[in-house]
Amino acid sequence: MASRTVEDYIKQIYQEQQPVPGQLVSLGRLATAMEVVPGTVTTMVKALAEAGLVSYEPRQGVRLTPAGEKLALHVLRRHRLIELFLVQVLKFDWSEVHAEAEELEHAVSERLLERIDELLGRPGFDPHGDPIPSAAGEVAQPRLHPLNAARPADRGVIARIADQQAEFLRYATARGLVPGAEVVIQSVDVPGDSITLLVQGKSRTLGRAAAAGILVAWQPEAAASE
Template sequence: MITSTVENYLKALFLLDQHGEKEVSTGELAKSLSVTPGSATSMIKTLAEAGLIEHRPHYGVKLTERGRTLAVHVVRRHRIVELFLVEILGMDWSKVHDEAEQLEHVVSDEVIERMDVLLKHPTFDPHGDPIPRADGTLPSQSHYTLSKSKVGQQLSVSRMNDQDADFLQFAEKHGLMIGEKITIVEHNKLADSLTIKTRDNTVILGLSAAANIEVCDA
């Protein structure tokens, strides 16, 4: 049976290893789901028996084809629901993550496909994350993090790595919304800070905050 818990484990594994390249450790998985390592181990056993992951004890786990397919569909549901909540119900983009976290496990395929049509087959969600297509493939875009950009570059904010509502609100208040054009004014290596010109502000960010914001060329 694919319970919501199972879906959450599969989704976490997918998000920790989007490309299906490395093995994910029990500890990483446990941390990302806020459960104890022991809980993760026992669920890993269950998922491996169900053929959803492959487990090399003491080394790590990897999604099987079937597990990855299920995970991608959970992600698709999550991101379509998020966008729907923002676009159709007018909710604040900084608050839709938690709501979608619940809804992703119960909305039927029919509802998702109807939302998809209403939203005109969108490719990115309100946080800039790609929305997997119904066939399981992913749209792509070349992102890099703000902390790696050069002075003078004209950029466009493309996604947020941090889903924390406070952080998202802070970003929004300073004109760092998805799609917004920005310019790097100064990179102070001593202060470890980045001065950024947004549409109508100038913001100074520490590099760790800048690492949470992805951009692409404007």
């Protein structure tokens, strides 16, 4: 039975390597993300490798083994179902459920999770637009792209806010940049490091760093421009 700490490391590794599945995640990144000193990560990663959850290449990084990925999806399933439950049943705002779910994901039993899943009608996506893995560990994976990689005239639907910090979520919400919103790129100002787009009838300009935190499913003609 994986401890809470193990679950947290595995989930973090999954999320760090998510953009390019199978990619090595450096221990430094992990140390920053987990808010511990590098030595702690080295120790922990060796234990995870020992447990068969990751493969570890010293001085290179780690990646999840199939067993690790299975565990990661299991934890994410809990996390995302709980987030949706908090929003739909307990009327929390989607910007504030992340921290709450972070705790609860380690405390709910399989039975309770099953009840929640049932009550919510076996949903496929959480309030941030992230897919909820099935109990069997399958994830619907829409192909998403960060907004900062957009080109003028691209058109699509916001699928997910990758930057989960409460402050950023409030910022995005205030500007209508929420999952499901349709966006059209108006211009990309490379020297100005900003991007201007149309969302819900309003023109918005945001920096590329912020744009990188917003993932969009482009409509076919745009997606073809990869």
